[in-house]
Every structure is written in structure tokens, then in C-alpha cells.
Amino acid sequence: MVRARVETVTRALIRRIDGVIRRPLPVPPSRWRRGPLRAGAFTSALRSERLTSQLGLWLGIAFGICFVTGFLSHAIQHPPSWFAWPARPVGLYRLTQGVHVATGLATVPLLAAKLWSVYPKLFAWPPVRDLAHALERASVAVLVGAALFQVVSGVLNVARWYAPMTFFFTAAHYWTAWLAIGALLLHVAVQLPVIRRGLSGRGAASGADARAQAGLSRRGLLAAVAVAAGTVTLATVGQTVRPLARLSPLAPRRPDLGPQRLPVNQSAIGAGVVAAATDPAYRLVITGPAGTVRLSLADLAALPHYTLSLPITCVEGWSADAVWTGVRVRDLLALVGGPADGPAMVESLQAGGRYRTSVLDPAHVHDPLTLLALRLHDEPLHLDHGYPCRLIAPNRPGVLQTKWVGRLTAVPR
């Protein structure tokens, strides 16, 4: 009885809302319908539901990959309470972040072609039919803006060109990713029937029209977009796939170029640590439940050393293998009674900066591959690589591989 009544009321409510958002809005006078707003203003016979759906499918996959890998990278750097990032496999972050940047760059021609294919819709007449249409157009505008924002800011960040970016990149890129993925899901929900029609082979342009224009066919354009994405990838991916470095004249980094044959993201001068890092009175301060010890470079040299190969993996998409020699972090923490299952804090000699400190979670603290490295490629660390000692741990973003380490502290759980 009650249930039937609720149902009736709900139905009435839905009808009422539907009536409001579907109520036709007045059509602007037709003399305003000029330029691109005219019927037939766009003449390419190449545009079709099928082309748009296929480009959209590829683009959707690319955005999905970028969203998941980007979310991972953000969560590793700002872990929510439910999130834990393992220390193994060693190269997992290298893979996810390499894929993130490579996919983002390959998205450039995809997004361009997709937006071209739907450009006439921007000049639909009447501009808004009803409230529902207005909402849909607004959500598409959000999607287009967010997608362009992500690709443009990503390209600028890879080129380290921060001046045109009127925002803090990592925060804005992260929140815009949520905006883009949300608007994308909404867009798919709205367009699902059209997408199904397009992907099933219906909704193709008339082949005769396209042939009459003698330009690229739909398949030809898809192939050109694929070649463009492939060319961009090949020209840049050598920054992380070393065997391809010679084929990548546009790689923002070369894995073997830099002091001690390894690239640097922040120099000692840039970090303002030259004096502190070269001070003969330098001591590494280690604090734990059993107290504090201060180790000079000679003390550190007397501890057991290990040599191992670990990559530096930058959030900007480059990575490079290197051979490090140093003391295990878990051995250092054992000197001060650090618990076997707790996290630790690593602090740089830098006076400030966003990445002055980093927290090692228990999985990394106790991994035998986690070192405070004193040597790189069998030479003392270059000042720009973090002399006198730096953190190097498996499966960890470069910005968290703290350089110029001054303090190591066992953090109570």
C-alpha cells in the first residue's frame, strides 16, 4: 500500500523533472545563424559517428591508463591511510610512470583528431534546445577543457616550462584528472547508444562522399593518427627505454647523460645545500628508541657496504639504471634500536622545499635493497646526486629518493 504510493509519487516527480528539463527553450532568431552556425558550414565528408566512436574508444582507453597510473603515482607520494605501496617488484613504478607519460604524449594526435571530428557540434543550431541539452553541452565543455588541460600541462611539465602554468602543476594535474575522468564517464553514459551504433559499423560516412573529396579515408585518418602517436612515442620513449635512446631525438632526458653518467633533476646549487653537504663537520644523525647516534663519513665507511643496481625513476617519465654502494637503512636503524616493523623518516640537509623529507614505509625500510648510498658507479657520489649520502630504495619515485641526507629517524607507529 505504502510502497505503491511511494512509487506513484516518485513517478510523478520524475515526470515533473523531465517536463522541466525537456521543456523547449526559445530558438534564437535565424538571422543570427551565420558563419559556422549555418547548416552545411563544415564540408568534410570524413566526419562520421563511426570515426568519432573509434577515436573516442582509443582516447577513452588512453585516458583510463593515464588516470590509473597517475592516481598510483599520486597515492605513492601522498598515501591515503588505506594505501600501501610494495618495495617489489623493483621496477614497477618505473613501468607505471613510464607508461603514464608515454601514453599522455601519444594522446596528443588522438585528442586532436577526436576534437576535430566533433567540432561542428560546437555550432549546433539551436545552441540549446532545452535544459537537458544545455547540461549535456556544459558537461562536454568540461570534458574538452579538462582533457586539453591535462595534455597541455603534461607536455609543458615534461619540458620543465613552468612559466605559462598559472597553477601548481602536481595539484592541478591531479584534480583535473578527476574532472576529466568524471566528465568522460558522464559523456559515455549520454552517448552510449551513439557509441554502440558507431562501433558496430553503422553510422559510417557515405564512402562515395569521402572518395569524391579524394582525401584520407576513415581508415587512412585512423592510420595517420596511429602513426603520429607511434612517432611521438618513438621520438621520446628513449628517456626511459635505454636501448631506444638513439632513436629518440626528442627525449627530455638521456639515461646516460649527466654527472657520473646519470641525469639529475635538482642540483646541489639549486637546493642550496653546497655548504652543508661539503662541511667537514657533517654527521648523519640517526634517532630511534635507544637514542641518537651521529656518524661521520669515516664511521659510515666502516659499516658493512652493499653494492646493487637500482633505477632512478622520475615522475616526469625518465628513468635510468645505476649501480649504488652504501649502507642498508635497516642496519643504520638497528644502531638506535629501531623496531623491525616500523616506518622511518629521511631528512635532507636542504633548508626547505617540498621534497626535503620523505617517509619510508616499513616494506621499504626493511628491504635489503634500501640503502643510504655513498657511492655511485664506484665513485663517491657527485654533489648533484646527493653527496655525502642519499636514499636509494626499490620501486619508489625519484622525488622520494631523498638526497643530501642529514637525518634518519625511526618513526613510532
Place this chain on the structure above:
Amino acid sequence: MKAVRICLAMLGTLAMGYAVLGAVTDPDDRLAGHLSFLLAVQAAHDAVVLPVAIGVGLLLRRYVPAPARRVVQAALVVSVAVAVVAVPLALGYGRPADHPSALPLNYLRGLLTVLASVWLVAGVMLIGTRLRARRPG
């Protein structure tokens, strides 16, 4: 399908809401700059980039003979995509003075190398098209 669409729409709206809430409450997110850049890239794309691209397409249709048109169009698609990625590198504003291992290459030369390769392939394809057109039968 209706249930799928409703679920997608709700998830999408939630994610967008989360994005707005996150951006507004994140002290690191400089909201005015964030929003103005978002509008600026969209305006630049819709009002400048695409009209120019479509104008170039119309010029191709008028001035490039039919058999060659497809090849030229495809080569332009590849060239523009490469240029979007390469030009910010080639301009070199991001090159730090204090450590040359960031952006260590000559990116103008890199861009020209890639473009030359693309147009070399396009040239070979054009010659192939021409030969095929001449062959009788």
C-alpha cells in the same frame, strides 16, 4: 543498457564533484590560475587551433592534386603532433642553467630530424602514387 548508463552517469558526476571539492580545498591548488588556464586552452583550441587546421584542410583540397592529397594530409597530422611535443622542448625555457643533464639534447635539430624523416617517407609514398597512376591498366 539503461542501468549501465545511469551507473556511469552517477559515477561520473560523483568524480566531477570530488574534483571540484578537492581543487577548492587543496591549499596547493591555485584555483584562479587553474581555472583561467583551463578556459584559456579551451578557447585557444576552439577559436584558433581548429579553425586554422580546417583552413589548412580547405587549402589542401583546393591546391593539392587528388592522388597526393591523402599523403600530404597524413604527413601533416604526424608533423603537427610531433611539433606539439617538440616545440616546448626546442624553445628551451625549461632548461636549467645549473645542471645540463635536464633537457640535454638539441631539440630543434631533433624536431627537424623527425620532420625530415616523416616528409621523406611521404615523398617516397607520393612517388609510388605517381608511378601507380602512370602504369597503364
